Amino acid sequence: MKNLKSLSKTSAFKFVILLGFVSLCADATYEGARSITGAYLEVLGASGTVVGLVAGFGELIGYGFRLAIGYLSDQTKKYWRITTLGYFINTAVVPLLALAGRWEVAAGLMIAERTGKAIRTPPRDVLLSHAASQIGRGFGFGLHEAMDQIGAVMGPLAVAAVLYLHGGYQNGFAILIVPAVLGLIVLLMGQRVYPNPRDFEANTPTLKGEGLPRVFWIYLSAVALVAAGYADFPLIAYHLQKVGIASGQSIPLLYSVAMGVAGIAALVFGRLFDRSGISILIIAVFISSLFPPLTFFGNINLALLGMILWGVGMGAQESIMKAAVAGMVSIDKRASAYGIFSAGYGLSWFLGSALMGILYDRSVSALVAFSVVIQVTAIPIFWQVRRHNS
Secondary structure (H helix, E strand, O other): OHHHHHHHHHHHHHHHHHHHHHHHHHHHHHHHHHHHHHHHHHHOOOOHHHHHHHHHHHHHHHHHHHHHHHHHHHHHOOHHHHHHHHHHHHHHOHHHHHHOOOHHHHHHHHHHHHHHHHHHHHHHHHHHHHHHHHHOHHHHHHHHHHHHHHHHHHHHHHHHHHHHHOOOHHHHHHOOHHHHHHHHHHHHHHHHHOOOHHHHHOOOOOOOOOOOOHHHHHHHHHHHHHHHOOOOHHHHHHHHHHOOOOOOOOHHHHHHHHHHHHHHHHHHHHHHHHHHOOHHHHHHHHHHOOHHHHHHHOOHHHHHHHHHHHHHHHHHHOOHHHHHHHOOOOHHHHHHHHHHHHHHHHHHHHHHHHHHHHHHHHOHHHHHHHHHHHHHHHHHHHHHHHHHHO
């Protein structure tokens, strides 16, 4: 019995690594693109308001669509097929940005990329949650996010190298076809090796009940506040280039630093989440709420520190926020819960991004105040969730 349990944990760990590698390749693709899309839109003639709206609307579509995808995944149980379709769309459109000659075309491709991510994320998170139940949900999601962020570092670095050696944003987008193809190949191989990931959780006690529990909705309201107050990187990149703090070549490097920090933070906070629960998320939110004044008011050194804190928040949002959901809802409603979670997160991200884009064109100080206050407001709500789970 002990050997079987050990074997299950070993196999589950390997499955998390496999999904992590797929996400590594996907992140190298679209995060490499996102590291320059803000600056690219500025070069193509877009305004700060447009950049904020495009970034926010992409997140709205990308996250809002997950509501339907989560429900569809639970109803059809076709988690692998839906995940594969999403990864294909998510990564295939990125190299096409090299052909965009107008900001409207680039904006459309950016939104298409977010749509692909929407399709693959809820079913992928369910597949991941099955394996994570064997090795610790916080650690499983944290390890996945850490690998995810390795790709998020490699992509911008590759783009930065291409810009340095060859110049031109188009060449930077074109190189990203390499990780896109590699990730899809590994994903298809993974389906053959692990056709039924739910078997990892076959002997795990599951929650029962009709609908989603009240604590999930309380938790979601806090997550929504954090999302609304989080400035998207395209707007940050737009600001850094506009005021001359960073150049087109150095902006991807700043993004790489932030993604590297996010990966480390996800792994560390994931381990701590398995021991301390929601408390560690409260700490992460407080730390990340300090990034706006450093990023929008400071020089290059303060902006770098701000991006490090920004990365801490992103690492927490992409790992332990999701790990917490898996422990709140039953296994048969998990994809739906992830879909609702993502839709609420995305709607708040859109509203916050759109507002911050508008605020930027009028008052950077107002943008910073909004970002800090609304993130800090989420902390007492997370504390209420902590008390409910204790």
